[in-house]
Each structure stands twice: as C-alpha cells, then as structure tokens.
Amino acid sequence: MQRISVTERPNLANIAAEHELEHIADQGITGWNESAYYQFTRRQIEEDLTGPVEEIENLCFEVVDRAVNNQEVLSRLGIAEPFWDYIAESWRNGEKNLYGRMDLSYHGEGPVKLLEYNADTPTALYETSVLQWEWLEQATELELIPRGCDQLNDVHESIVNVFPKLDIRTMSHFACNHNIEDDKGTLDYLEECAREAGLKTCSIAMKDIGLDDEGRFIDFDGQVINTLVKLYPWEWIMAEDFGPHIPSSGTQFIEPPWKAILSNKGLLPLLWGMFEGHPNLLPAFFEDDPAAAAFANAGSYVRKPMLSRQGENIKIVHEGKIIFQSDGPYGSDAHILQGFHPLPVLDCGYPLIGCWLVASKAVGLCIREDKTLVTGRDSRCIPHVILD
Amino acid sequence: MKSWSSRSAALMMSVSLIALTACEEPKVDASIYESIGQCKSDPHNTADQCEGSFKEASSQHAAVAPKYSSAEDCQADFGQGKCEEAPYKTSSGGSVFMPLMMGYMMGRRNSMMSQPLYRSAKSPNSFRTAENQNVGSKTGGTKVARSAASRPSFKNSTRSRGGFGSSARRFGSAAT
Numbered sequence: 001m002q003r004i005s006v007t008e009r010p011n012l013a014n015i016a017a018e019h020e021l022e023h024i025a026d027q028g029i030t031g032w033n034e035s036a037y038y039q040f041t042r043r044q045i046e047e048d049l050t051g052p053v054e055e056i057e058n059l060c061f062e063v064v065d066r067a068v069n070n071q072e073v074l075s076r077l078g079i080a081e082p083f084w085d086y087i088a089e090s091w092r093n094g095e096k097n098l099y100g101r102m103d104l105s106y107h108g109e110g111p112v113k114l115l116e117y118n119a120d121t122p123t124a125l126y127e128t129s130v131l132q133w134e135w136l137e138q139a140t141e142l143e144l145i146p147r148g149c150d151q152l153n154d155v156h157e158s159i160v161n162v163f164p165k166l167d168i169r170t171m172s173h174f175a176c177n178h179n180i181e182d183d184k185g186t187l188d189y190l191e192e193c194a195r196e197a198g199l200k201t202c203s204i205a206m207k208d209i210g211l212d213d214e215g216r217f218i219d220f221d222g223q224v225i226n227t228l229v230k231l232y233p234w235e236w237i238m239a240e241d242f243g244p245h246i247p248s249s250g251t252q253f254i255e256p257p258w259k260a261i262l263s264n265k266g267l268l269p270l271l272w273g274m275f276e277g278h279p280n281l282l283p284a285f286f287e288d289d290p291a292a293a294a295f296a297n298a299g300s301y302v303r304k305p306m307l308s309r310q311g312e313n314i315k316i317v318h319e320g321k322i323i324f325q326s327d328g329p330y331g332s333d334a335h336i337l338q339g340f341h342p343l344p345v346l347d348c349g350y351p352l353i354g355c356w357l358v359a360s361k362a363v364g365l366c367i368r369e370d371k372t373l374v375t376g377r378d379s380r381c382i383p384h385v386i387l388d
Numbered sequence: 389m390k391s392w393s394s395r396s397a398a399l400m401m402s403v404s405l406i407a408l409t410a411c412e413e414p415k416v417d418a419s420i421y422e423s424i425g426q427c428k429s430d431p432h433n434t435a436d437q438c439e440g441s442f443k444e445a446s447s448q449h450a451a452v453a454p455k456y457s458s459a460e461d462c463q464a465d466f467g468q469g470k471c472e473e474a475p476y477k478t479s480s481g482g483s484v485f486m487p488l489m490m491g492y493m494m495g496r497r498n499s500m501m502s503q504p505l506y507r508s509a510k511s512p513n514s515f516r517t518a519e520n521q522n523v524g525s526k527t528g529g530t531k532v533a534r535s536a537a538s539r540p541s542f543k544n545s546t547r548s549r550g551g552f553g554s555s556a557r558r559f560g561s562a563a564t
Contacts, residue, residue, distance in 0.1 A: 116564075123563030177556035183563055207553030210461075213545030220465075220510070221520045222454065222547070232552070232562050242551030263564070309564040329559055 050362035095256035120263030128366035129155035158358035234260035311376030445492035
C-alpha cells in the first residue's frame with residue numbers, strides 16, 4: 001500500500017468547528033491528519049482485508065460458542081461467576097451485536113495479522129464514518145486527489161440500517177461517562193444514527209443510572225431502561241456496585257453480554273489454541289500457560305494486560321531486549337503474550353489498520369498512525385482511498 | 389454511497405420531527421401554589437378551597453413521593469437538605485427517605501384532584517409531580533399537560549442511584 005502526501009483542505013479550523021472537534025493552529029485537527037493518505041487497490045481491500053476480517057469474525061464466534069460452555073475459560077478471562085449463565089444465555093438467545101473494530105498489522109501484501117479485537121467500545125468511529133468520507137468528497141472536488149477514488153466506508157449507512165434490526169422494543173438509552181468528551185462525541189453520533197433510523201432515544205450519564213426496588217435500571221425520570229446502548233466496558237460494569245443486578249435487570253445491552261468474551265485480549269490465546277497456525281493469527285498464550293515461558297525464551301514477544309486500552313501497560317521484547325514499554329493503570333491485571341509482528345514503518349510513523357464491522361460485516365477502514373510501535377492516545381487518523 | 393450533505397439533511401429532519409411531537413399534548417387549567425398563604429392571596433380561591441386542597445395534597449405526599457433507601461440518593465435527585473425521612477421502613481427494616489413537598493396543584497374551574505408537587509435538584513425552578521412530570525415554574529393560574537393532572541400512584545419501592553461509573557474515575561476513557 002502506498003502512503004501519498006497531499007495538500008490539506010483550506011480552512012481546517014472551520015471544518016473542525018463544524019464537527020465540534022479541537023483544532024490547534026500549526027497542528028491541525030486533533031487526532032486527524034490529512035497531509036497524507038493511504039492508497040489501496042480493490043484486490044487488496046477485498047482479498048487481503050475484508051475477506052480475512054469476516055473470516056476472523058467467524059473464528060471468534062466459534063471461540064464464544066466454546067467459551068460459554070466452559071467455566072474454566074470464562075474464569076480465565078476474569079469474568080466473575082454470577083455472569084457465566086447470563087453471558088451463555090445472551091449467546092444462545094442470539095442477542096444482536098452492533099459493531100466492533102479489529103486492529104491489524106498489514107504491509108500491503110501477504111496475510112493481515114490480527115493484533116486485537118475492540119469488540120465492545122471501539123474508538124475513532126466518527127473519524128472513520130464521517131470525517132474520512134467528507135474528506136474524500138471534498139478532496140475529489142478540490143482535485144487534491146485523483147478522480148475515481150473510492151473508500152472502504154459504508155459505516156454510516158450500515159449503522160443506520162442495522163439499528164432497527166437489533167430487536168430494540170421501545171426507547172433506547174445511550175450512556176457513557178459524560179466527563180470524557182471523546183466518548184460523549186462518539187455516543188452522540190451513534191444516537192444520531194439511531195434517530196435517523198427512526199428509533200426513540202435519550203441520553204444519560206452512567207453515574208445517573210438508578211435501580212428501583214424491583215431490580216430494574218431506571219433513568220433520571222424514573223423510567224425503566226429497557227435498552228442500554230453503552231460506550232462503557234463490560235468488564236467495568238460487571239465489577240461496579242450495580243454489577244450484581246445486571247443479570248436480573250431485564251435490560252437489553254448493546255453490545256450484548258457475550259461480547260465480553262471478545263473484548264478481552266484473552267481472546268487471542270483462545271483463538272490460537274483453537275486455530276493454531278491460521279495465517280491471520282499471531283501466536284498467543286496466557287502468561288501462566290507453560291507454553292508461554294517457552295515462547296518468551298525465543299526472545300520476541302509482546303506482553304499485554306488482558307483488559308488494557310489505548311496502548312497502556314504494553315511491553316515489547318525483541319531479540320531478548322525490551323524495545324518498548326508503556327505505563328498505565330492496568331499493570332496488575334492478568335497478562336497474555338503475543339507474537340511480535342511489527343507494524344510497517346512508512347515515512348512519518350507506524351500505521352495501524354482498523355477494520356470496522358457492523359453487524360459482523362466488514363464495512364469500514366480507518367488507519368491510525370503513531371510515532372511508536374504501540375498505537376496510543378496521541379495517534380492520528382489518516383484517510384485512505386481505493387484506486388486501481 | 390450517499391454523500392454527507394444528504395446524510396446531514398436526513399438527520400436534521402428526523403431531529404425536528406421528534407421536537408415537534410413532544411409539544412402536542414393537550415393542556416388543562418390548574419392552579420399551583422407554594423403554600424396555603426399564597427393560595428389564599430389569589431382572589432380566584434376561597435380560604436376553604438385553599439385549605440381543603442392543601443390537606444388533600446399533603447395527605448397523599450408520603451404515599452406518592454419517590455422513595456429512596458438512602459438520604460444521599462434522595463438528595464442527589466432533589467438537593468441538599470431537601471429530603472426527609474418517610475413513615476415507612478424497607479423490608480429489611482432500614483429507613484426510607486423522600487423529597488420535601490414544595491407546593492401543590494389543584495384544579496381551576498374544573499374538578500381536578502389536588503396533588504403534592506416537588507422540585508428536582510437539576511431544575512429547581514420548576515415544579516414536578518410525584519410522577520416526575522414537569523408542570524412549569526408559574527404559580528397561580530396556569531396550564532399543564534393533561535397527563536400531569538391524573539392522580540399520582542403509590543410509590544412503595546425505593547430506588548438507588550450511582551452504582552455505575554466508578555471505574556471511569558480510575559481509568560478515564562472507555563474507548564479502545
């Protein structure tokens with residue numbers, strides 16, 4: 001794949017204001033970089049990316065299917081016992097999922113490798129769905145990029161089409177931590193999509209959710225919450241004070257409870273255990289697995305907490321030396337080891353390919369560049385085009 | 389694929405439709421007062437009417453007010469110092485708390501039954517019924533949504549709040 005420098009659109013400050021994003025003079029829009037774009041061929045998109053991503057999704061379903069019947073696995077993932085039956089039932093009842101983002105290492109040819117699956121609370125949704133598409137249209141109009149460029153980006157339409165199919169009975173409540181602007185922005189966008197699809201919605205902060213004496217979750221007006229679309233992780237709500245009330249609350253959650261198995265990096269050793277040698281998977285082990293020690297001795301691996309986010313608490317060892325280490329609050333969690341498959345280095349950074357799934361179909365791509373091997377909070381989204 | 393401009397047009401249309409629907413409920417006449425004294429100073433009422441309505445509203449208060457198993461939860465919804473202990477106990481023998489009655493609503497030229505009113509911490513200038521319907525901030529003669537005028541229900545269960553959200557204080561953003 002090629003990384004091509006391009007002129008930025010004029011008036012980035014205005015564009016940022018329209019989308020309610022931060023803009024800093026001489027730096028541009030925070031979290032977004034349109035001074036370059038990646039170019040793929042249609043063959044690369046279909047054969048190297050969307051095809052394998054949808055296949056990996058099916059492998060993940062097989063992992064879930066086996067895990068829900070296996071208490072040892074659920075326990076290994078750090079899921080507490082009161083949730084085992086609840087998660088198993090959500091899977092057997094076919095509770096619907098909305099979206100997720102797989103993070104992949106890809107060098108332009110050869111099999112893409114799954115680094116992790118952000119199956120519960122993926123970020124960069126707005127940049128992928130809206131910002132990137134608007135850039136494509138305007139850059140074409142302004143002749144900054146060749147005519148005839150396309151983009152892997154059906155994210156908005158897919159989300160709007162899928163919302164009415166999620167078995168939502170009445171109103172849906174959209175909840176997150178309102179103190180984090182990014183989270184609130186992503187959630188507001190999801191809520192707009194739901195409204196565009198004709199659903200009734202309202203917004204609530206996670207901390208304002210109440211519980212009535214019949215054990216049902218209620219909003220600030222005392223209305224029962226029948227459906228909760230949460231940008232708030234399963235592993236957090238299961239451990240919080242209201243956690244024990246979740247299984248009997250009767251609330252429908254999006255993402256559904258069985259996603260807790262996939263949004264956990266323990267998924268990676270489970271995949272490797274069931275599908276060892278698959279071309280799109282990297283070797284991975286639970287740290288307390290005897291095979292992990294042998295793997296580590298070979299000298300190259302990445303050590304990750306099972307539940308970390310945004311590149312925190314990661315250690316990369318290559319040829320016996322620590323070449324990267326990041327801090328964070330997740331250091332005391334259980335860890336996994338994964339094979340080290342470095343991101344490609346192109347000009348100004350390491351691109352991480354994020355492939356978006358909506359209702360398990362691969363419909364969007366977002367590329368984030370970071371100055372280091374581990375993509376963290378300072379990474380910036382970079383647009384892409386498809387041109388043959 | 390649709391262009392973004394057609395995406396945003398569709399979005400704006402659906403949002404304004406929702407706003408319109410919310411305003412359409414029919415209204416009825418009512419009188420709202422903070423106290424018997426305020427009611428009596430309205431020439432529309434007799435002293436008997438004011439006292440009778442106040443008695444009717446306050447006799448319902450303990451039964452229909454929202455109930456909490458902790459003073460903190462009640463105050464989170466209604467404000468510091470704006471809650472009192474209710475004359476009930478939880479099934480495990482614990483105390484029950486409810487908001488103070490901050491006013492009452494009675495009929496005006498109609499046979500609406502009186503009911504107690506409350507003020508929430510988030511919108512302290514408006515009055516709310518025990519069913520949490522906003523009846524505005526105007527005292528004296530006013531108009532309220534018809535559904536707000538119906539008899540409030542007995543609240544025999546307590547509620548709590550704030551059992552989610554603590555992890556965010558430790559970890560920050562939820563996004564991955």
